[in-house]
Amino acid sequence: MSTEVSVIAVDGGELQLGGGLLALVRPALDELEPGGMLAVLSRSSSVREDLPSWCRAQRHEYLGVEEIANNLDRHLIVRGAFSVPRGTNTNNGLLRPGSGNLNAADVGDAALPPSRADPSTGFAPHGARVEPGGPSYPFTLNERDHVAPSEVTTLYEQAVNGQWDATADIQWSKVRPLPDALESALVQIMTFLAENELSALYVPSRFIARIHPTFAEVAMFLATQLADEARHIDVFLKRARLCGRGLGISSVVTSRSLLSLMQQEDFTEATFLLSVLGEGTFLDLLSFIERYAPDEPTAELVRRARNDESRHVHFGLAHVRSGLATDPTLYSRLEAAVRKRAAVLHGVGGVPAPLQDALTTLAAGGAEPRAIARGHESFRQLLETMHISRIRRLGHAGFTPDQAEMISELHTPNFM
């Protein structure tokens, strides 16, 4: 039915007002703009008594009734001014499944979000006709450029397709006992990864409730990110516990670093620190662990985790890039956030020692001194690789080489 109707009619048959007639009358009135006219055909005499009263209660104008045939009344109603507006959105949101699939990008294309969301639309899905006068919601992330990069629907789609099963997708039965030193190292590394992934589970969750639902796809993408982190925590702890020697050490360096991440109050700054710098650095860390993994299940779980993390980094980069493109103050805010965090961590030392030793031993493949020397060199190269990748990534985000160099230098020795 067209949305520009001025006169319409419904046949109410013998329905009484309290017997279902309103289920025909109300939707019909809803098709009208205020001032539009509805004819209600009725064979119920009680409707003559009730319809005028109902119109009065609802502030519609009841014009009167005429018996147009034997026992058939025609009531005329003019739509009142208190109604949910029809809206002026010309985009009708028609979805067309491509090759049988209907993906998030199709939906996004059919209902482009506005640049600024209205706090009083609450949880109404974008595109719904929102009744005026509703309460204002405490969402603080209401601007598209500060929340929703255009890539988010594609990333969401990839994330949905990329989900895997921490229980069945790793060939856990192929895990064999390792030499003592290697097993200790692996336990320490897995403990460190799980601890950091826990922070990556908690930090975005703080912001989801602040995102205006008009940009729900961002919240939905972050939900996949949380599911990813949950799965990573699961596999890292499983791998550690398969060694049968408990978990490793949680250092104060790590704890301080993660607390400073958790205390970020700005979504873009937190995303920058967590996803661009932290998870970005983790990509190189996970590659390193995969390369020196002592068995195939370990390599596999780290490879899968790294795939997931690279999506988070993509989102972080897209988010920051879109912010930098529209907000000239963002460069200095992000730089300030990095400096502030570095100040909090000043003097805590370098990479947590238990982790550094474990990574060295892992790369060495054991505790034999000449192997350890090679392991140490590999670790040193890892730090260099992380620095170079960060600078490259910061360049992609839109920073100058000098800014990128400085920011990378200030990044936490905890990696995350």
Next chain:
Amino acid sequence: MTNDKTILLGAVAYDPKVVTIWEGMREHFHEQGVSMDFALFSNYERQVEELLSGHIDVAWNTPLAHVRVKQQTHGESLSLGMRDSDRDFRAKVLVRRDSGIKSLKDLEERILAVGSLDSTQARILPLYFLAKEGIDLSRVTLLPFDTDLGKHGDTGTSEIEVLKALQEGLADAGTVGDLIWVNEQAAGHIDASRIEVFWTTPGFDHCMFDGNPGLSPEKTEGFRRALMAMRWDNQKHRRLLELEGLREWLPPREDGYRSLEEALKQRYQNEH
């Protein structure tokens, strides 16, 4: 007359929500630059007395209280505003489908459930209009539900009792206001196979803000301005409007109270 700049308004506390409404209204008036405070009464008789004696400036009155104020001030009281829903109120005569009532005359020798003695819409005016239609009320057996006397039917309890009596077959017919009838139907609370509407009275007007005859022009203007500034699509206003049962405040009009004035005159004559 209160002599400071604050408008002191009286309302009857027929429900706990009345506090919420007037706290919200007080805040709204304040935002409009109009100082207003309120006093709650347990019944309209006391509220009318306090308005007439000048202890309060304005009373939020039922039609019965409004007509009494007009009479006792010889028309000098100031009518300040009313709800959209106060205009063209009607009462309904409902019947049980199995009652065999085919005409208003059939109400004689039957049991008619009616609301509280002081309810305009469920007792005073439906009986007045029925008498006007030629029904001999002395031949109708009334089943009255005199609940919440002094509240002038505001609580709606007597109307709910009338509907219940009809559903349960304690009465053949009953009288209620039109709003409660359509709202109960719309909410699906009415078994349409048992009860149907039989007759609708002519229209009459309902509540009114009555100002003391000596209310200053500043207070009068301030009250009207703040009241009329409320909007249905404003979230803060809307909550109050919903609780008070309206979508917009309208200017006063007096013609809608003629039938009630007449009904009270007749009642007075019958009793004396």
